[in-house]
Amino acid sequence: MRASSLIFGLASALAASGAFAQARLGPPGEENPAAHQPTTSAARLGDSPAMIVKFRSTGTSDRTQIQSAQGEGVAQGQAAPSSVVAKFAGRSGLAIREARGLLGNMHLLRIDPRAGESFQQQLERVRSDPDVEFAVADERRYPHLVPTDTLYSTQQWYLQNGAYTGAGADPTVATQPSAIHAQSAWDFGVGTSSVVIAVIDTGVLSSHPDLGSRLLPGYDFISDKDVANDGDGRDADATDAGDWITSAENSASNGKFTGCASPNDHEDSSWHGTRVSGIIGALSNNAQGVTGITWNTRILPARALGKCGGFDSDIIDAMAWAAGLHVVNVPDNPAANWAKVENLSLGSTEACPASYQSVVATLATMGVIVVASAGNENGPVDAPANCTGVVAVAGLRHTGTKVGFSSLGPEVAVGAPGGNCVNVSGGPCLFSIGTTTNDGLTTANNNIYTDQVNRINVGTSFSAPIVSGILGLMASANSHLTTAQLTARLKESATPYPVSSDPNAPPMCPTTNTNSECTCTTSTCGAGMANAENSIKDALRPIAVLTAPSPVSSGQNVTLSGVGSTVADGHTVATYLWQVVTGSASLTSTDQITTSLVAPDTGTIDVRFTITDDAGRQDSLDWTFQAITVTISPTTASVQAGGGTQTFTGAAQNATNAGVTYAVNGVAGGNTTVGTITPFGVYTAPTTVPSPATVTVTAASVQDPTRTASAQVTITAPPAPTTPPASSPPSSGGGGGGGALDLLGLLALVTLGRRFAPKWLRAYRAS
């Protein structure tokens, strides 16, 4: 158990490793200031870097061998005692200065470089050995990044990995399965400044000291000056002017803000955009306040919500502008500030409007991904979160169950913490989503932070930016991912929802409304709990592309291509691999970017293309071919010449077009000599028996005419005319012998006179 755990742990570490320090650290200003990592990794300390090499398994994996291998070690300068390493050294001609057995078939090797050979070239040389499964640099690792932000440990439980230990923690609910493991994710990347996340919201307070330098100028898209609350309509200032509603405004008769607060009440300013922005990207590791999920991505505030929300016409324009589209009478957003991710923590109950669907689809073609909150109405997912292509986010409690207020439904992509308070009878709201805000009740006053007592922060509005932040990390790690790939990998990486066998556990979430906590399912709360660590690791994987001709016929020479496949930023392609995983076929190449094969005549073949990067990360795609099989029924028939018919049923299996065409003796549709056949398979025999008397009816696939099936048809002569027997009467039963009765003779007899008619005929007539 211990060995397997270790294997898993080490293999994971290897698979996850950025092979080279320069690849992970990025340009100045984008490295993680918390880690204080030297620019030279451990593998490069000293005069000869080390590598971890795993040799292909000999088929034994028991603990004894694993432990034995661990014991194999040599002093520097000596030959390795391990036979596999010794053989490798002899075969490759590499001068191994140091070898130490690790786990299983893995060894730490330090190799003297050849003159002018780089460490990367050395690695490639080792990888080219057929017995080497992988070879990676022995990288230096650092403790998980823990930001110095003062509120991180107490207010930002949702970013952490382990148990909540903040003030007032209830030991009975001290775990937090829905926390997104950002702390581990930051070991793999903290985001780049080239990625922009747009916050379509109430604007942002750029004066907040924990946001300032992360913010781009943005724009105010609110057309109605009363909604904007800043004295004018659209302008270039995206600052949040406050969205408070007075009691008078709320209770006015048919006023612009009537009913915008609880009856006879007022509403304080929410500083909603500032709260959302702090979750995505509050200044990190600055020994102050909170940390953002991304540490370097930039935030583009596009103000579209004001007093009592905002209108679609402004929100859609803000979405378009942030992505780089032109909006009439608004200066274009500079290309350097075009958003990669757009966060919409807004909505209302309605089917997806066509206007949103249109702009979301347009943005997807531009590589811009839209994230939206599912809604707080504990019912169907709101618009625009319910639009196709939008990453809809449901709200989770710290335990991973759906938080009561969150809307739910099949449109949800993933769940993320939405804030929940636990202490229903007073006391702190333990699982508030800590972020930046302001204490002004109307206009802005002091820039502060949300807390667990006076300024709690809950709502699916805050689930969405958690996912936007994760997508920002993913897009930073791998800029080649399309919106569809980002969504797919986000969902694949989600942690499955916890399921409890405890009879007191919350019930399963229904497909209809529920304002109660419930146990999530994939059809109600999305693929699972958003997981930043898994997501960025998945984003770092290469992106396989596999193209093949279509359709393909049996016997055709098919070229499969991996051209267009890419690896994450800062990484290189290590290998291509083509494998026949089902069926049998001969590939012209197994390690090039293209390969060819002959499509088989029968059965199914599955060819897998795998791209591996220099860190051992992989992505695979399969190409499957199923030989078309044609059937015909019946396969034999006997048809009488002179108009006899037989219906055949032909069909092509494994074909996109199941249709067939018919031929008789190779003649499409047949002819008068061998018989004819209709497009529906109705065969009609010729007038006379052909020679030979047996013909072949063939059904051929419309898609691939070389795929056929045949039936044999024997043409028989029509029966010869017969006369009634002279000494025996015809059967009176009307059965098969009835046809032999010679009616003409009978009529003649009747005409000649009854008196001469025989007795049997009279009896017959009387019957």
Add this chain to the structure above:
Amino acid sequence: MAVSRVRTLLTLVLGCAAAACAQPRADVAEAAPSMCTLRVIVALDTAPDAALLADLSRVSGARLELIRTMTSNLHLLALEAQGDDSECKAAMERLRSDPRVRSVDVDARRKIQ
């Protein structure tokens, strides 16, 4: 709008004359036709010039006025119809059925969540 009110007033005045002004003035005010108004986001294949708007107004049975062109092929229009809200919705449906119109949505209010 002003023309419509003048017409209504004229009709009422003439009607009043014919009926010998039997109704009190309050009833005259109640008889004025109600109007519904909506702001709608309309996706069109071509820019909505005056001729197209006039034609779409005829098709929908509602007065249409361009408030502003949004992004891409979306346009924010004011739609005004005689009658209650149901008449505005019916006018939207008639607008949707025109082949030159890709979509029609109410310019709805969204709120923070």
